[in-house]
Amino acid sequence: MTSGPYNYSYIFKYIIIGDMGVGKSCLLHQFTDKKFMADCPHTIGVEFGTRIIEVAGQKIKLQIWDTAGQERFRAVTRSYYRGAAGALMVYDITRRSTYNHLSSWLTDTRNLTNPSTVIFLIGNKSDLDAQRDVTYEEAKQFADENGLMFVEASAKTGQNVEEAFLETAKKIYQSIQDGRLDLNAAESGVQHKPASPGRPLAAPPSSRDNCAC
Amino acid sequence: MATSDSEDFESADEGQNTPIKKDRKERLSSSNYTENSRELDHKTKKTQSSSTDTVKNKEEPKSSDGWDDFDIGDDEILVAQNAVPSNTHVLQSNKNETIDSNYSQDKTTKKSEETKSKDTGWDDFDDWGQDDNTIEDPYKPIQTQPTRQETKSIYPDIQEVTEKLANTTTTSTTGGWGWGWSVDSILTTATAGISTLTNQVSQGISTVLETSIGAPDPEELARQTAKEKEAKANSPDGLESNINTNNDKVDPKSTSDAFPFRGLISEVTKFVETTGTKVISGGLGTLETIGKKTMEVLQDGDPGLAKKRALLGLAPDEKPVLSQILREAKAKADEDDRIREEKKEAKEVHYENLFDDFEGLVHLEALEMLSRQVNMRIEERMRGLSPEKRQDLKETLQQVAELCEMPEDDEDDNDPSEDTFKSEAFHERLQTATQDLGLKLQFQPIVKQYTEAIDWLSSGGELTEKQVYKRAVASLAQATALSVELYHKAGEMLLVKPRRSTADEADALTQMTAVLTKHVSELATLFTEKLNELQTENTEQIHNYITNIFLEAGNSSTYIQNAFQLALPILQIGAV
Numbered sequence: 001m002t003s004g005p006y007n008y009s010y011i012f013k014y015i016i017i018g019d020m021g022v023g024k025s026c027l028l029h030q031f032t033d034k035k036f037m038a039d040c041p042h043t044i045g046v047e048f049g050t051r052i053i054e055v056a057g058q059k060i061k062l063q064i065w066d067t068a069g070q071e072r073f074r075a076v077t078r079s080y081y082r083g084a085a086g087a088l089m090v091y092d093i094t095r096r097s098t099y100n101h102l103s104s105w106l107t108d109t110r111n112l113t114n115p116s117t118v119i120f121l122i123g124n125k126s127d128l129d130a131q132r133d134v135t136y137e138e139a140k141q142f143a144d145e146n147g148l149m150f151v152e153a154s155a156k157t158g159q160n161v162e163e164a165f166l167e168t169a170k171k172i173y174q175s176i177q178d179g180r181l182d183l184n185a186a187e188s189g190v191q192h193k194p195a196s197p198g199r200p201l202a203a204p205p206s207s208r209d210n211c212a213c
Numbered sequence: 214m215a216t217s218d219s220e221d222f223e224s225a226d227e228g229q230n231t232p233i234k235k236d237r238k239e240r241l242s243s244s245n246y247t248e249n250s251r252e253l254d255h256k257t258k259k260t261q262s263s264s265t266d267t268v269k270n271k272e273e274p275k276s277s278d279g280w281d282d283f284d285i286g287d288d289e290i291l292v293a294q295n296a297v298p299s300n301t302h303v304l305q306s307n308k309n310e311t312i313d314s315n316y317s318q319d320k321t322t323k324k325s326e327e328t329k330s331k332d333t334g335w336d337d338f339d340d341w342g343q344d345d346n347t348i349e350d351p352y353k354p355i356q357t358q359p360t361r362q363e364t365k366s367i368y369p370d371i372q373e374v375t376e377k378l379a380n381t382t383t384t385s386t387t388g389g390w391g392w393g394w395s396v397d398s399i400l401t402t403a404t405a406g407i408s409t410l411t412n413q414v415s416q417g418i419s420t421v422l423e424t425s426i427g428a429p430d431p432e433e434l435a436r437q438t439a440k441e442k443e444a445k446a447n448s449p450d451g452l453e454s455n456i457n458t459n460n461d462k463v464d465p466k467s468t469s470d471a472f473p474f475r476g477l478i479s480e481v482t483k484f485v486e487t488t489g490t491k492v493i494s495g496g497l498g499t500l501e502t503i504g505k506k507t508m509e510v511l512q513d514g515d516p517g518l519a520k521k522r523a524l525l526g527l528a529p530d531e532k533p534v535l536s537q538i539l540r541e542a543k544a545k546a547d548e549d550d551r552i553r554e555e556k557k558e559a560k561e562v563h564y565e566n567l568f569d570d571f572e573g574l575v576h577l578e579a580l581e582m583l584s585r586q587v588n589m590r591i592e593e594r595m596r597g598l599s600p601e602k603r604q605d606l607k608e609t610l611q612q613v614a615e616l617c618e619m620p621e622d623d624e625d626d627n628d629p630s631e632d633t634f635k636s637e638a639f640h641e642r643l644q645t646a647t648q649d650l651g652l653k654l655q656f657q658p659i660v661k662q663y664t665e666a667i668d669w670l671s672s673g674g675e676l677t678e679k680q681v682y683k684r685a686v687a688s689l690a691q692a693t694a695l696s697v698e699l700y701h702k703a704g705e706m707l708l709v710k711p712r713r714s715t716a717d718e719a720d721a722l723t724q725m726t727a728v729l730t731k732h733v734s735e736l737a738t739l740f741t742e743k744l745n746e747l748q749t750e751n752t753e754q755i756h757n758y759i760t761n762i763f764l765e766a767g768n769s770s771t772y773i774q775n776a777f778q779l780a781l782p783i784l785q786i787g788a789v
Contacts, residue, residue, distance in 0.1 A: 065579070
């Protein structure tokens with residue numbers, strides 16, 4: 001039970017995507033429980049994880065949707081992209097095919113999320129450098145060309161896992177501060193929830209009547 | 214090929230499943246929808262040798278069968294983005310509250326102070342002043358005549374009053390009462406608040422002017438500032454005189470040099486007049502709030518101001534004893550603590566919060582997204598049909614919906630009375646209900662949760678009624694969350710199920726719904742029975758708890774039936 005303090009100010013929705021077996025669930029598990037799950041069963045549809053983090057003094061609840069990588073679930077998981085503030089796109093550095101499929105994952109993400117969604121590319125299994133099949137440089141180039149953030153990480157050792165999740169949150173938070181991300185939009189993937197003591201820092205614009213529902 | 218495919222997938226998990234089960238449960242995850250010893254009931258299993266790669270290879274060709282048209286709806290997702298998912302209403306309403314509270318300054322002040330005054334009124338009042346103090350340059354000249362008169366006539370009065378009050382307090386505190394500081398500080402803050410307000414009002418007016426006729430000549434401005442400073446220096450004794458001198462000094466100028474465009478003046482003054490009145494009436498509202506608030510704070514825990522009067526020496530015959538005051542202060546602090554504790558507890562026993570914690574809300578949200586997507590597909594298919602075929606399709610959909618109608622309560626089955634068998638019986642009922650579903654749903658978590666609740670209640674330890682109540686609400690919330698998760702998983706698995714048998718599936722899910730709704734009411738009964746057993750004088754509290762538990766059980770039932778309804782399109786699409 002994640003019985004938690006309820007005094008966080010934002011909820012960010014993340015979605016983790018990528019081919020089967022690249023380690024999506026393990027990355028999530030490492031991030032939420034700081035443990036490595038050696039024998040991770042296949043995910044069915046989608047699973048969830050949460051963790052409360054802090055960005056710029058604000059408590060943020062990350063609501064993470066960990067999707068199934070199996071091709072047969074692709075149609076099901078496509079239903080879940082909507083309203084994601086962050087998308088973690090994962091490939092396995094030891095399996096080139098998982099890297100080659102990135103453009104397809106990216107297309108889905110671009111089509112099914114909104115323009116302000118932060119997309120973070122993760123090359124997982126960086127601990128298996130000996131079996132490397134995708135160089136850092138080419139992945140970095142792919143990320144740069146497509147305007148993605150990028151790290152190589154290891155769900156096993158925990159290397160860069162924290163960074164990937166936190167950097168994504170920082171970028172989303174920055175978008176809110178810059179006004180690029182409209183909190184009132186239903187699809188922003190961000191919910192503002194003023195903590196019980198104290199007032200929210202930024203007063204959200206009172207434009208809810210503009211909603212065209 | 215198709216059927217073996219799904220089994221392949223499941224058996225691939227099987228070997229790995231058992232050792233990590235505990236881990237996974239802690240995470241409350243839902244992925245191990247795989248075979249387990251209890252559910253090894255039917256169907257032949259394939260060998261477990263399949264590595265991830267072979268599974269993948271087998272799966273890949275399947276990707277094109279039947280499901281590729283699912284993305285047709287993709288465009289529509291974007292179109293439908295305005296729709297707000299209704300199950301996020303809890304958070305949504307929070308958001309709305311924030312927006313509301315920002316609508317108008319007046320409202321916010323009133324509202325927040327009303328709520329705050331219930332707990333720690335003292336600090337909050339100070340905060341109020343601080344918030345507004347951020348406004349810079351408080352001595353900007355007021356450049357218009359009509360508003361000047363109004364401001365002048367209002368503010369001195371109030372300031373006089375507060376200042377007088379402040380003075381009185383200060384003098385009386387010299388008498389040595391330890392309590393004087395708080396009253397004193399309130400009044401000073403009140404004064405500060407009013408002065409910032411005055412400044413805000415005047416600033417508002419000057420901004421209006423500046424923006425409507427353009428900024429005044431810089432030279433003129435410099436001259437004014439110089440005069441202002443002079444005036445300030447000459448009247449060191451308070452804000453009141455400051456404002457007055459400002460007004461007096463600026464005023465004649467505003468009609469002469471400050472406004473070179475005489476033609477504009479009448480228009481401008483009219484505009485300013487109305488704006489000014491608006492600003493001032495808004496300001497008055499705030500002042501009223503301050504006044505009310507001051508009285509509230511003064512009277513806080515001291516109705517009729519008896520104590521403060523005594524402190525101020527207004528009733529010299531009833532001098533309070535210091536120990537008495539300290540005792541009261543302590544009592545008040547204790548009361549505050551108690552209220553804070555209760556609030557914290559209220560959150561902990563809050564059903565919706567708990568339901569969210571157990572991931573019920575997010576499963577419901579996911580199920581809703583799935584349901585909506587499938588509905589869109591059905592509608593799409595319907596649009597492409599001839600009127601005749603469309604009618605057929607509608608009938609089919611209706612038939613499936615009818616299959617999913619809940620039967621009337623049949624209280625025929627007799628519960629095994631032994632607690633130890635209850636959870637096993639529950640597991641059996643779930644399995645029987647869903648045996649024609651053609652999926653391997655994971656019932657362990659909800660069964661285990663039931664077992665744990667029964668064990669906890671029969672552990673024989675001393676339990677207070679509050680403990681039982683808390684556990685009851687938490688158990689109901691968790692059972693409901695796990696039930697919703699079952700519908701969500703069933704929905705996902707049905708959508709990738711190779712061969713659909715809609716009638717069986719509908720029947721199975723209907724039965725499962727009956728079992729689950731019965732389960733939550735059983736769970737509630739279990740806890741209320743325990744509450745009734747407790748030896749306590751506080752019967753009224755017990756009754757309240759029992760009522761609440763049944764209310765939450767009803768809530769749980771509703772959630773479960775809603776989840777079932779969300780699964781309906783997923784059943785329907787199997788038939789079309």
